[in-house]
Amino acid sequence: NAGVIQTPRHKVTGKGQEATLWCEPISGHSAVFWYRQTIVQGLEFLTYFRNQAPIDDSGMPKERFSAQMPNQSHSTLKIQSTQPQDSAVYLCASSFTGENTLYFGAGTRLSVL
Amino acid sequence: QQQVRQSSQSLTVWEGETAILNCSYENSAFDYFPWYQQFPGEGPALLIAIRSVSDKKEDGRFTIFFNKREKNLSLHIKDSQPGDSATYFCAASYSNNRIFFGDGTQLVVKP
Numbered sequence: 001n002a003g004v005i006q007t008p009r010h011k012v013t014g015k016g017q018e019a020t021l022w023c024e025p026i027s028g029h030s031a032v033f034w035y036r037q038t039i040v041q042g043l044e045f046l047t048y049f050r051n052q053a054p055i056d057d058s059g060m061p062k063e064r065f066s067a068q069m070p071n072q073s074h075s076t077l078k079i080q081s082t083q084p085q086d087s088a089v090y091l092c093a094s095s096f097t098g099e100n101t102l103y104f105g106a107g108t109r110l111s112v113l
Numbered sequence: 114q115q116q117v118r119q120s121s122q123s124l125t126v127w128e129g130e131t132a133i134l135n136c137s138y139e140n141s142a143f144d145y146f147p148w149y150q151q152f153p154g155e156g157p158a159l160l161i162a163i164r165s166v167s168d169k170k171e172d173g174r175f176t177i178f179f180n181k182r183e184k185n186l187s188l189h190i191k192d193s194q195p196g197d198s199a200t201y202f203c204a205a206s207y208s209n210n211r212i213f214f215g216d217g218t219q220l221v222v223k224p
Contacts, residue, residue: 004156033211042216043157043202056211091156100145100206104156 004105025094136203
């Protein structure tokens, strides 16, 4: 079991460009979570899916951020018109339904210049 | 409103000492309290967890003490080792809902 796989590990974008981050959850896990981590804000919840359906996106910035889970094997987080304040490590995690344990990927470090 | 609070941003102890990391929470409905450990360049990983029906959970050198009435808990790391140097996140959840994380405590264990 390779664990949660996030790609790319590092992404550099220019201000105003689009960034798409990918997450492959652990096979058999039905819940997928996205978090953003910065020194200042810590671990911020963004959104999560259960059985591919969006359950709670209360942490997503209302503009420019969107997340999808088109199938059970991957989820994407898209940031349009990236801004320097979007620079962070974006973490994806998955879990079994009915369990509280989150298994995190290593994250994607996004740098917006 | 911060649902889970960790009292220290950072903590330094000497090798062999017991490190104590403190945490408090707001929502009385929380019934599951995991601690996650994160090393640089990695995602957080579950270290140890306790349910609100218990007041203590031990796993090797790691022990959680839980006080439901006071709505706080602590993680004790006995005989701290330099390899324990990491960021520790206290978290809470209820009824299989999303997990709320504290801001983390960066532990440094000096040899």
